[in-house]
Amino acid sequence: MRLVRYTLLLVSLVGGAGCPGEGDDDITPDGPLPVAELQAGSAALDGTGFVDVQSGQVVDLIAGAQGGFHVWINVKVFGAEGDLGLEREATKVSDGTLVLAGLTAPISVPHDAMLDWWENPQAPPSFMCPTPIGVSIVDEEIRIAVKLKSATGTVLGEDEVVVTPHCAAGDNHDWCQTICSGM
Numbered sequence: 233m234r235l236v237r238y239t240l241l242l243v244s245l246v247g248g249a250g251c252p253g254e255g256d257d258d259i260t261p262d263g264p265l266p267v268a269e270l271q272a273g274s275a276a277l278d279g280t281g282f283v284d285v286q287s288g289q290v291v292d293l294i295a296g297a298q299g300g301f302h303v304w305i306n307v308k309v310f311g312a313e314g315d316l317g318l319e320r321e322a323t324k325v326s327d328g329t330l331v332l333a334g335l336t337a338p339i340s341v342p343h344d345a346m347l348d349w350w351e352n353p354q355a356p357p358s359f360m361c362p363t364p365i366g367v368s369i370v371d372e373e374i375r376i377a378v379k380l381k382s383a384t385g386t387v388l389g390e391d392e393v394v395v396t397p398h399c400a401a402g403d404n405h406d407w408c409q410t411i412c413s414g415m
Contacts, residue, residue, distance in 0.1 A: 267311060267389070269309070271391055272393040274303070274306060275304035275354075279294075281306070287394045290371075290397075292400040293370075301361045302358055302360055303357075303358050304355040305355060305358045306355035311388075314341060316338075316339050317337070319334055319380075320337070320358050320378050321333060321335075321376070321377050322375065325375050326373065331374060332359060339352060361411050361412035370413050373395075373396050374395055376393050376394075
């Protein structure tokens with residue numbers, strides 16, 4: 233009887249060693265591998281919908297309620313669901329200057345995202361300016377890294393997008409140039 237137990241134990245240990253998705257196959261030096269797919273993009277001028285963007289694409293700086301400016305960064309999700317967090321961090325491509333530090337917005341992803349790509353209907357604003365003195369983001373490439381996180385902070389998916397914020401023509405153009413150019 234003891235031989236049978238040891239044989240079963242040995243078979244289960246050896247048999248499970250190479251199965252994908254078990255054990256060390258899901259671990260990286262930085263923790264578990266992301267389980268969801270995430271695609272970063274933008275949104276319409278009013279912040280609704282998901283808009284694909286090409287790397288470096290010009291996006292308008294949108295005037296906010298408190299006098300600052302933001303860009304819309306939105307996502308498509310596949311393979312995650314629930315009340316999650318969408319973390320965004322922005323840096324200038326040219327020199328790595330931090331423009332937006334780890335801002336997290338709540339995002340409620342329905343079960344539909346487990347079956348097919350789901351697009352967030354309303355993008356959270358990613359605040360870009362006013363910028364610190366000497367830091368301009370106008371017509372500069374900005375890399376925005378996004379991470380989809382669980383309630384416990386586990387990264388479920390990540391992506392990044394490079395956009396070039398631009399002060400749109402109109403009533404707010406001069407104000408945008410002033411506070412977004414580091415003057």
